[in-house]
Amino acid sequence: MQFWKKFALGAVAAIGLAVPAVAAERAVIVLDGSGSMWAQIDGKARITIARETLSAVLADLPDDLELGFMTYGHREKGNCGDIEMLVEPTVGTGAAIAEAAEGINPKGMTPISDAVRLAAENLRFTEEKATVILITDGLETCEVDPCQLATELEGQGIDFTTHVLGFGLSDEDGQQVACLAENTGGQYLSAADGAGLVDALTKAVAQVVEVAPEPAPEPAPEPEPVAAHNLKPTVSFAEGGPDLVDETYDIVWSWYKPNAEGGEGEYVGTDYYSRFEGTLEPGEYILKVEIGSASATQPITIQDGKIAKPHFVLNAAILKLHPRSSEGAEVSDDASTEIKLNGEYLAYEYGDVDIVVPAGSLEAIVTIGEAQVSRSYTPKAGETVEEDVVLGTGLVFFTTEYAPGAKVEDDIFMEIFEAKVALDGTRKSVAYGYNGEQDYELPAGDYVMDYRLGGASGQVPFSVASAERTDVPVSLDAGVLSVTTPTDEYVEIFSSTKDIAGNRKSFDYGYGPSFQTTLAAGDYVVFSRKDDVESETPVTIKAGERFELTIEVAAEGGKKK
Structure with missing residues (x-):
């Protein structure tokens, strides 16, 4: 964390304090507070990484930057209107934003479009220049088209821009929200971990700070003709495999100054796509390429008058998983998949999975409702693994009455157990909840539901069949x-x-x-x-x-x- 902080403060100082600002800039950071922010990266929850990033990057801001802070999905589940401005835009809000982020408890939906719209309106984007910086680890879940919204805001605004920071998003998912940035003249920045998020947020804040132009230099003699670029890297999934030339997968190039150990030191720049052609100052660099969850690095040397053409082999495969609750069912948008490499956490995906992963020993843990299955794969570099993962679940729906016609409104406690009894007389608990009406997606099989409301209690046996709904009315008498x-x-x-x-x-x-x-x-x-x-x-x-x-x-x- 100390490295992130030093890096972030140095970068912000360089862009915001080294030269005088023309006029006060106004922006709002919108942080995803939906339930998926509890997913982990390298053993740490995304919301924790986001809090640390905000604290580090915003510790020292330009004096005239008016910065606000908004979040969504942090107060209740299933509410697309759960959006709140936690810190109003004004100067010197870095500490207040970091403190507000500490209080966010992710749990709800992902109303990206409505949050960006509200942030723009708060900034009076139709009257003056305004910028929104969106940090999200998921896609729109509230049936609003973010691409269309971005086009509308761009047409109505005086000088409106949205920068989107895709935190832990797959390449495909990132493309679905990148239009929020592209349609408003902003940038889409991908971050796979904490260091990447610090880098992305620092760049986004830098875009907001408008600095005074330096005096025009004295005309220099016409230089000798040189190549338009001096760096043209290529990348393939496997040794001897074809270079990636289309944009099916989002390719991210980053370069750094080498540190004392020869690894990644001071960050220098980032660019995208297989068609990338860079122009760097002569010297030594560490060049890194990332696609999905796979990456590779190598040292490069930039020389005057020469074009460096390093080739990267990702040693990567493509993993495509289609989680389905039952045979013939549509891919479940509620499915979550944790992917591990050699037993260590690698990625977390929702719904349909299409991700580039390192070749090797992979485990995919797929969950739908209360059902979970694990699949193991050992793809070789350049291979594609594709599978329908069928969990064989059914839906059980409970309704409760004190007596016929007298519905239970109180929070009755229900706990689902497997019907099978162990040698010690216990049953395995599967799920529980509080409500007069409850539903669960369970693997096919036999179960027992225990209920308790005040001094009344009982048991109800039931069975679940794959691809079927089972209604279980419960009369407490x-x-x-x-x-x-x-x-x-x-x-x-x-x-x-x-x-x-x-x-x-x-x-x-x-x-x-x-x-x-x-x-x-x-x-x-x-x-x-x-x-x-x-x-x-x-x-x-x-x-x-x-x-x-x-x-x-x-x-x-x-x-x-």
Whole structure:
């Protein structure tokens, strides 16, 4: 993290403080706060990496840069309107933005387009120059076309720009959001890890800072004709394989000054595509190429009057996985796939998977709902592995009633277990949730659902068939008991009869002055105690009905029973 911070501060200082600014610039950073930001890169959650990046890059900003901070999907699931401006655009907001990012708890949807629109409107983009910097690890999930939005904003704005930082996005997914930048004259920057995100955010902030032009130099003598470029690299997936010449895969070239150990040192520049032709100052560099999750580096030497033509072999394969809940089903957009290389985390994908990966021992862990399967592959360099991954799931839908016509509105607890009982008498827990209506996508098989609401509980066996929906209505045959006490008396509900040992079963307990629980239909005893004063009151609960009991104050020093 110390390296990131030093790098970021140095870069921002160089672009923002070395020369005087023409006028105050205004921008808003929009950070993805959707649930996918809990996915990990090198053992660390993406949201954690994003927080560290903001803290490092924004620690020292130009004095006249007005910067705001917005997020989405951080407060509730399934709400496309969950968008919030956490820090209004003004100068000196670096620390405030870093602090606001610490409080983001990813959980919801990805309303990219509406967030960018709101940020633009906050910046009054139709009246003055404005820039939005979007950091996202996913695609639009709220049925708004980001490409069309970008075209609209560009046409309406005075000087509007969007830069998009694709954090952990596949090459294909990155193309789907890159139009937000391209259609507004901005840049799409891909970041595969924390260092890449620092690099991308630093460049984006640099684009916002408009500096005064330097005085025009004195006319120089006409130079001798030279080549238009001095670097033309090529890349192939395998040794002896064809060079990549189309743009099916996003190719990222980055070059650095070598450090003391001969590895990547000071960052110099980045460019894209197989047609890249660079012009660098003569000297020694480390050149890196990245496609998907595969990369390769090598040292290069740039000489006057010569064109360096280094060739890279990625030693990479193409992995295409199509997760389906059942045979013949469409590819599941809800599927998630974790990809490991030699047992170590490599990438995390959603929905259809089409990714460039290093050749070697790969494991793909595919999850749909509560079902999960693992696939192993050992592709060679240049090969393509393609497979339909069928999990064989079905959908089970639970509805609950106290009695016919009396729907349960409270958060009833349900836990799903495998029907098979282990030698120690336990069952394997599969999933759980809280609601009167719940649904789960489960592998085909036999299960038991345990439910609990107040003092009412029970079990419901059920089976799931692949590619089918199973509706399971649950009748609690229960009612509601409401107990009012004079103050904070202890209240406990017992069975009306005792077992052979003379004990009564306890169903629920709590404290007054207002205590409420759910009980199966039947007879009970309500026990109440305050200091040394106790009382017992028999009650009868009927299914689908509410029974209200008021316990009166006992005579002073008395014991009511």
